[in-house]
Amino acid sequence: MIRKDAMKIVLEQIDSEPIISANGFMSRDLFELKEKNSNFYMIGSMGLASSIGLGVALKNPRKKIFIFDGDGNIFMNLGSLVTIGYLRPKNMIHIIFDNNSHESTGGQPTASNKINISKFGHICNYKIFVVENKISLKNCLKKIKKINQSIMIVIKISKSKEKSKRVSLEPEFIKKRFMKSFNRKN
């Protein structure tokens, strides 16, 4: 399963809920698969998708907030897990597409084959799921609907040769549109 396949399955469960997507191919895949107002494509600031997502989650406790993260991205900001675990937002679904590589920069390896990301999530008070195929991903997405706690789903994926197009929107436009997508009453 490549990232795009996994992302497609996840996106079937997402309607207008906000998604904060990590820089690089992550945001590009999302842009190609499901362009919508409530997507925040983080095109720079590597590592910070989960921190931005935490800020959104804390201020919108009644909305489910999705974070599309990568193994390279989360390793760059492990401190974010500490703060998330400390604050324990109940409305955050942190998905880590783990291809054991920095695919956007040429496929260089990360440590995720030897360092278990889900264990970090476990000690940081997440409910953890690790899935390796489409069926278990679909089952997991059904299960999480009833869970009232920060959720981490580590999806083991393989590297892909496909490259999605760049996010062609102006960053300020992405921001304004994302902000407008919130119904402040929620």
Added chain:
Amino acid sequence: MTNSFQTKIFNFFQKNDITNFIGVPDSTLKEFISLGLKNKKVIVTTREEEAIGIATGMCLSGSKSLVFMQNAGFANSLSTITSLVKLYKIPIIFLIGWRGYLKDDAPEHIMIGKIQPDLLKIIELPSKILTSNNWKSNCEWAIKKIQNNSSCALIVKREFHD
């Protein structure tokens, strides 16, 4: 910098709708941060970039935020400021303690303290230095900046040794 001075700044920002104070502690800003903690308004993060990320998420939700840090942490934050805050025009007030302002400060602060004013200029982050006389007008200036969707920095000089 006296206790009452930092207390006034904190109270001013609270009154002006700044609801989130996020950052990494700095001894120069001790009173400000302590007051925020007492009021349960502060989130202490592991690094400054993380604080900026969380503040960004809150700004995106229409909630105004201030990020505090020491200037060592400002140096950590350069890429986040250029590729997130400036790029997306995220309105954040940075409150930065200026170590290395005194020429005989601890050695690790000397170089960053020296280049800090230039760094602020180079990354085009408008800034003002707070004093006991000007704090109010400069804090008002910062509020206007974020109302206009722009980020800015307020600097607190470290004028004592401990």
